[in-house]
Amino acid sequence: MADKEFPLCSTCSKRQSAKATFAIVQPRRCFICRGLMLRVPAVERRVLHLVRGYQFQTFSVGMVIPADIQEREDQLRSDLQIRGMETIKSQAAKEVSDFIRRKMHRRVDRRHPELTILVDLGEGRASTTAKSLFAHARYTKPKGVSQRREFCKECSGRGCSICKDGYADTPSVEEAVGGRLCRILGSPKARFTWIGSEDADSVVYPPGRPFVAEMKDPKRREIPGRFNVATGKGRTVITGARILKDKPDETHSFTFRTRALVEPRGSLDGVKLSDAKRIIGATIQHRNNKGKIVYKRVYSISVRKRRRDLEADIKLDGGLPVKRLVSGESVSPSLSEVLGVPLLCRSFDILEVRESSGTHPGVIRRR
Ligand SMILES: [Zn+2]
Numbered sequence: 001m002a003d004k005e006f007p008l009c010s011t012c013s014k015r016q017s018a019k020a021t022f023a024i025v026q027p028r029r030c031f032i033c034r035g036l037m038l039r040v041p042a043v044e045r046r047v048l049h050l051v052r053g054y055q056f057q058t059f060s061v062g063m064v065i066p067a068d069i070q071e072r073e074d075q076l077r078s079d080l081q082i083r084g085m086e087t088i089k090s091q092a093a094k095e096v097s098d099f100i101r102r103k104m105h106r107r108v109d110r111r112h113p114e115l116t117i118l119v120d121l122g123e124g125r126a127s128t129t130a131k132s133l134f135a136h137a138r139y140t141k142p143k144g145v146s147q148r149r150e151f152c153k154e155c156s157g158r159g160c161s162i163c164k165d166g167y168a169d170t171p172s173v174e175e176a177v178g179g180r181l182c183r184i185l186g187s188p189k190a191r192f193t194w195i196g197s198e199d200a201d202s203v204v205y206p207p208g209r210p211f212v213a214e215m216k217d218p219k220r221r222e223i224p225g226r227f228n229v230a231t232g233k234g235r236t237v238i239t240g241a242r243i244l245k246d247k248p249d250e251t252h253s254f255t256f257r258t259r260a261l262v263e264p265r266g267s268l269d270g271v272k273l274s275d276a277k278r279i280i281g282a283t284i285q286h287r288n289n290k291g292k293i294v295y296k297r298v299y300s301i302s303v304r305k306r307r308r309d310l311e312a313d314i315k316l317d318g319g320l321p322v323k324r325l326v327s328g329e330s331v332s333p334s335l336s337e338v339l340g341v342p343l344l345c346r347s348f349d350i351l352e353v354r355e356s357s358g359t360h361p362g363v364i365r366r367r
C-alpha cells in the first residue's frame with residue numbers, strides 16, 4: 001500500500017522501513033530530500049580533489065544536512081510510526097566515505113582520523129583538516145639568534161607600520177625552524193613547546209636543545225631526521241627530528257650543562273674557588289616569575305679564573321636560571337653566596353640538555 005502523502009525518491013525510500021511502501025518519484029519531488037542526494041556525486045569529486053593534496057592513512061567524514069530536510073524525515077517516521085534504518089545524514093556521509101575509500105584506498109577511523117573531511121551538502125561545500133603532528137627534535141644555534149620570536153619594540157606586539165605582524169625583524173629559532181617545518185610538512189602554523197630556554201647571545205652546542213613543535217593541518221606526515229636552517233645570523237642545525245605517535249605531556253623536566261662567563265663585582269682576595277662545590281646537592285630555592293618558590297639542585301660545578309673574570313661549568317636542573325644562580329637574585333644559595341663575593345653572570349652557553357626519564361617524549365600520554 002503506497003502512502004500518497006509521502007512521495008519519496010528511491011534513495012530516501014530505501015532508508016525507511018520495509019513495512020511501509022512509498023510512491024517512488026523523481027528526486028526533485030521527493031518529500032524528504034527535494035533532490036539533495038543528487039548533489040552527492042559533485043561533492044564527492046570536490047572532496048577527492050581536496051584529499052589528494054594530503055598524505056594520510058585514515059579519515060572520517062562529517063556531514064551537515066539542512067535542518068528542514070532532517071525534520072521532514074523525522075516527521076515522516078513519527079507519522080508512520082516507523083524507526084527507519086539510518087538517517088539521511090549518515091547515509092550521505094557513508095556514501096562520501098565509501099567513495100573516498102574506493103578511490104584512495106584509505107581506512108575510515110571515526111575516533112582518531114588523520115584527516116577530517118567536513119561536507120555541507122546543502123551548500124555543496126567541503127573542507128578538510130589534518131590532525132596536528134607533534135615533531136620532536138633538537139636545535140643548536142649561534143650567538144645572536146633568540147629562541148623565540150621577539151615582539152616589535154615600537155608596538156610591543158600590537159602590530160604597527162614598521163613590523164606589520166607585531167614581531168621584531170631579529171633572527172630567531174622559532175621563525176627560522178618553524179618556517180622550515182611548515183614548508184616541509186605543508187602546514188600553515190607551528191606551535192613550539194621549548195624544553196628550557198637561553199639568551200639570544202647564548203651559543204647552544206651539539207647535541208642541542210630539545211623542543212616539540214605542534215604542526216597544524218599538515219599536508220605531509222614525514223620529516224627528515226636532520227637539516228640545517230639559515231637564520232640570517234649563522235645557521236641552526238636540527239637533529240634527531242621525528243614525529244611522535246601522539247601529543248606529548250606538557251611538562252618536561254630536564255637537566256643541563258652550561259658554561260657561564262662570570263664577572264666578580266668585588267675583590268677575589270681570600271676567595272677559594274673550590275668553595276663553589278658547597279652548592280652541589282644543596283636544596284636551592286628559586287622564586288620564579290610567577291612568585292612561586294621552586295626547589296632545584298646543582299649536580300656539579302667547577303670554577304676557574306679567566307683573565308679578570310671567572311668561568312663556571314655547571315650541571316643543574318632545568319628551570320633554575322643560570323644568571324640568577326650566579327648573582328643570587330631570587331635564588332638561594334647562589335654562587336655569590338657560597339664564594340662570598342658579589343658576582344654577575346655576563347653570558348652563558350648551553351653545552352648539553354638531557355630530558356629526564358618519565359617525561360621523555362617517548363613516554364606517551366594516553367588520551
Ligand atoms: Zn529523497
Ligand SMILES: [Zn+2]
Binds near residue numbers: 158159162166
Ligand atoms: Zn610594531
